[in-house]
Structures are given as C-alpha cells and as structure tokens.
Amino acid sequence: MSLALSARNKRRIRITSSRWQRRGIFxxxxxxxxxxxxxxxxxxxxAQVAFADLLSISRYIALLITPIGFGLSIFLTRRFFxxxxxxxxPQAIAARQLTDQTAREALVSxxxxxxxxxxxxxxxxxxASVGREGPTVQVGASIMFALGRFSPRRQPGLILAGAAAGVAAAFNTPLAGIVFGIEEMSRAYETRTSSLIIAAVIAAxxxxxxxxxxYAYFGTSVMALRSGYDWLAIPLCGVIGGGLGGLFSRVVIAMARGFANPLGRGIKRFPVAFATVCGLAVAITGILSGDTIYGTGYSQVRAALETGTPLPGSFGILKLIAxxxxxxxxxxxxxxxxxxAVGAGFGSDVASLFPGSSVAAIMLLGMVSYFAGVVQAPITAFVIVTEMTDNHTMVVPLMTAAMIAYATSRLVCREGIYHALAAGYHSDGLGAKSRTV
Known part of the structure; x- marks a missing residue:
C-alpha cells in the first residue's frame, strides 16, 4: 500500500514538474x-534615420545605394542564411507543419x-520598402524552437507561440498577436496550447x-465616420483595397513559384542580378515619390493620421510598386x-471623394482593406488596426471593410499569400535556397 502511494506521489511530482517546465519555456x-x-x-x-541622412547628401544617391544593398542582401542570404x-x-507556418526535426531547423533556428x-x-x-514585423515572427518562432528543440512533441505549439508573441511585441498589440496565431498561423483554435500561447504573448x-x-503604434485618435454618406466609403475601400491586395499577393506568389520561360529561368539563375534590378526600380520609384516611399512608411502614415491631412495622391500606388x-x-x-502604408495611401485618395469627411477615418478603412486583401486574414486585420490606433469607435466599419476586402481578394487570388508561400517549404524544408521570394 505504502509502495503504491509512493509510486503515485512520484508520478504526480513528475507530471507537475513537467507542466511547470513547459510553462517556464513558454x-x-x-x-x-x-x-x-x-x-x-x-x-x-x-537604419531608416541613417538612410535619410544619406539622402540629405543627395537624393540621387539611392540610385547607387539601393540596388547595391538589394544585391548584397540576396548574396548574403543565399550564401550564409x-x-x-x-x-x-511562410517559413514559420511551414516549420510548424513539418514533422522532420532537421527540416524544421532549416526554417527556424x-x-x-x-x-x-x-x-x-x-x-x-x-x-527597401519592407517592415520589421514579419521578420519578428520568424525570429520569435526561432527563439521558441531553440528553447524547445529537445522536445519535438511541443515544437508546433512553441513555434505558434513564438510567432504570436512576435506580432504582439512588434506592434504592441497583444490581442492581434493571439488572433494572428489562431487565424493565420494555425487556422484553428487549439485548447491544449491556447493558455500557453497567451502566456507567451503576455510575457512578450x-x-x-x-x-x-x-504606446499606440499609430498614435491615439477618436476619428470616426461622420454621416450616413461617409459610410459609402466602407464598401468602396473594401473593394479597392481587397482587389489591389489580392493582385499584390498573386504577383508575389507567381514570382515565388517561378516561370518556365527564359525570363523565369534567368531570374532563377541570376538572383543577385535580379535583386539589383529590383533595387534600382525601388530607387527610381522613391525619387518619383519625393523620397516618401522608402522604408516602412510608418512616419508618413502616423503624421497623416494625427493631423488628419491627406497623403500625396501618388503615395499609395508608388508605395505599392516599391x-x-x-x-x-x-x-x-x-x-x-x-x-x-499602401492602404493608407489609397484610403487618402478615396477620402477626396467625400468632402467634409474625416480623412483619417477613411485612411483607416483603406489600411484595413488593403491589409486584409493581402493576407486574407480579416479578423487579424481589423483587430490589429484597432489596437494600433487605440480607436474603438471604428470597430464596426473596420470589421465590415475587412470582410468585403477579404471576399474581393479571394476573387483575384484564391490563396492566402503566407500559406501559398509556405507550401514551397513543405517538401523538404530546404528548397528555399532556390526560391526567388
């Protein structure tokens, strides 16, 4: 009897210790x-301040620095990382779905x-017209993977938690981090790991x-649609943003998969040269924009939202091209x-059709619409925009615009960009060396 109790107690201690160890890792x-x-x-x-300082010497210096930077980045990526x-x-999504330890480590380490x-x-x-938030997701997944590499059974949950925590910490948007983990990373609600994922998001x-x-990423505001007429901007932004977002995704997915024609083979054979040409295109676009489309676009959008002033009419399309x-x-x-930023630019253009309306409010509709069109994750889109502006009066309009954009985007591009790109890593987890995107 006493031996049985002793064995039971030891088993209980082991289970409790294992649970606390798991919580500690998260x-x-x-x-x-x-x-x-x-x-x-x-x-x-x-980095963005340093680039702006270089432009202050001569704005045409981008014609040299940007192409060289793009080419060097691709060379270093393919050679060392x-x-x-x-x-x-996409790498974080694929790593979570893979079962082979070596294949996972090739994507998150x-x-x-x-x-x-x-x-x-x-x-x-x-x-470059890039952001730091997506990279934070892969970095977060890599950190979690490193902590749990000796426990393969827990790794899918750890990778998911790392990705969600990355979004939460990058934008200071904890709710969006959780929603992103459920809607985009896993596309399912997992009861077993949900509390641990929330714990990781809270810790981050x-x-x-x-x-x-x-802080609120784009500042705090109480902007709102003022009248019934202004509400027509919701479907208009939803259709425009969703359509353009779907078109962007379709182009990126097609380029990632490559083409069988000579141009496609040339891009695959000379990736550094192709990246250099893309860098030159970004530099030309930047000069045409008056140096406004470089980097994340954060400062331009925040200033426009806080002051309620429209962005330049060409900002949206030039930022999209870059x-x-x-x-x-x-x-x-x-x-x-x-x-x-692209969505804010198009929202600003739509606002010009509604005289007397809140430019900032319609910019928010453009932001959520284009973002939902690109990632095809409408819940994440309206939650993240709501949290980033600390504006709860626009929840219903943002929700509606995101759903319209999602439906429109699906007509243009049947696949969500992240999952479509993740499929390219499923076969062996190592094939991305030869991928363009």
Whole structure:
C-alpha cells in the first residue's frame, strides 16, 4: 500500500514538474521574443534615420545605394542564411507543419534569427520598402524552437507561440498577436496550447512595455465616420483595397513559384542580378515619390493620421510598386507595415471623394482593406488596426471593410499569400535556397 502511494506521489511530482517546465519555456521564450522585438524596432528606426541622412547628401544617391544593398542582401542570404528571405511568416507556418526535426531547423533556428535581423536592417538601411514585423515572427518562432528543440512533441505549439508573441511585441498589440496565431498561423483554435500561447504573448508584451513604455503604434485618435454618406466609403475601400491586395499577393506568389520561360529561368539563375534590378526600380520609384516611399512608411502614415491631412495622391500606388519590387526580389523583410502604408495611401485618395469627411477615418478603412486583401486574414486585420490606433469607435466599419476586402481578394487570388508561400517549404524544408521570394 505504502509502495503504491509512493509510486503515485512520484508520478504526480513528475507530471507537475513537467507542466511547470513547459510553462517556464513558454514564459521565458516570451520574454526573449519581447527583447528581440524591441531591439529590432530600435535598430530599424536607426537604419531608416541613417538612410535619410544619406539622402540629405543627395537624393540621387539611392540610385547607387539601393540596388547595391538589394544585391548584397540576396548574396548574403543565399550564401550564409538560406531560408531567411522574405517576410519569414511562410517559413514559420511551414516549420510548424513539418514533422522532420532537421527540416524544421532549416526554417527556424538561432542562426536564421540572427541573419534575419541583420539582413532586415540592411534592407532598411538601403531604402527597401519592407517592415520589421514579419521578420519578428520568424525570429520569435526561432527563439521558441531553440528553447524547445529537445522536445519535438511541443515544437508546433512553441513555434505558434513564438510567432504570436512576435506580432504582439512588434506592434504592441497583444490581442492581434493571439488572433494572428489562431487565424493565420494555425487556422484553428487549439485548447491544449491556447493558455500557453497567451502566456507567451503576455510575457512578450510585458517585456516590450517595460522597455518601450505603453504606446499606440499609430498614435491615439477618436476619428470616426461622420454621416450616413461617409459610410459609402466602407464598401468602396473594401473593394479597392481587397482587389489591389489580392493582385499584390498573386504577383508575389507567381514570382515565388517561378516561370518556365527564359525570363523565369534567368531570374532563377541570376538572383543577385535580379535583386539589383529590383533595387534600382525601388530607387527610381522613391525619387518619383519625393523620397516618401522608402522604408516602412510608418512616419508618413502616423503624421497623416494625427493631423488628419491627406497623403500625396501618388503615395499609395508608388508605395505599392516599391513594396512589390522589394517582395519579389527575395530580400529579407516583411510586408505588414508597408501594406498598411499602401492602404493608407489609397484610403487618402478615396477620402477626396467625400468632402467634409474625416480623412483619417477613411485612411483607416483603406489600411484595413488593403491589409486584409493581402493576407486574407480579416479578423487579424481589423483587430490589429484597432489596437494600433487605440480607436474603438471604428470597430464596426473596420470589421465590415475587412470582410468585403477579404471576399474581393479571394476573387483575384484564391490563396492566402503566407500559406501559398509556405507550401514551397513543405517538401523538404530546404528548397528555399532556390526560391526567388
């Protein structure tokens, strides 16, 4: 009897110890992701300031620096950090779905995390229209994978938690981090790991708050649609944003898969040269925009939202062109922030059709619509825009615009961009060396 009780107690202690160890890994990983997100955010700002300083010498210096930077980024990625290209979210999705340990490690590892940070900063330093939020997702997944590499059974949950924590810490949007994990990363609600994922998001969020303070990414505002007439902007933004977002996704997916014609074979054979040409296209676009489309687009959009002043009429289309070239080049960098900037530009254009309306409110509709059209994750889209502006009066309009944009985007592009790109990594987890995007 006493021996049976003793055995039972030992088993209980082992189970309890295992549970606390699992919780500790998620919490420790969340803190690590939060620190990495803050470090990348600070360094990204410095990189963009450094590029602006170079432009102050001569705005035409971009014609030299940007193409060279793109070519160098692709060379370093392929030579030293394969599978660090693009936003990094497709790699995190694929790593979570793979079962082979070696294949997972080829997509999320500390080596890739370091490369991702360095090469994303290089992209911003040379004026690429990329963001840091997608890379933070891959970095977060890599940190969690490293902590749980000796426990393969827990790795899918750890990768999911790292990705969600990355979004939460990058934007200071904890709810969006959780929703992103459910809607985009897993496309299902997992009861077994949900509490641990939330714990990781909280840990990352608290770390970010401790280091950077509480803030709304695009500032705090109470902007709203003023009349029934203004509400016509909702379906208009939804259709335009969703259509353009779907078109962007379709182009990026097609370029990633490659073409069988001579041009497609040439791009695959000479990726550094192709990236250099894309960099030149971004530099030309930047000069045409008056140097407004380089980098994330954060400062331009925040200033427009806070003052309620329209963005330049060409900002949306030129930012879209620059982001497209940056994305198809394959350089490491995300599309979250640039997509929001593109949407703000088109929202500003739509606002000109509604005299007397709140320009900032319609810009928000454009942001959520284009973003939902690109990622085809409407819940994540309206939650993230709501949290980033600390504006709850626009929840229903943003929700509606996101759903219209999602439906429109599906007519243009049947696949969500992240999952379509992730499919290219499923076969062996190593094939991305030869991928363009």
């Amino acid at each position: 919490l420790l990983g969340g803190v690590g992701v939060g620190c990495a997100a803050v470090a990348l955010a600070k360094l990204a700002d410095l 394969p599978n660090a290209q693009g936003s990094g979210i 500390m080596r890739i995390a370091i490369g991702k940070i360095l090469l994303t900063l290089l992209g911003l330093l040379c004026g 969020g608290l770390t970010s708050l401790a280091l950077m303070g509480n 982001t497209t070239f940056a994305s198809i080049s394959g350089i490491p960098g995300g599309i979250f922030a640039p997509s929001l």
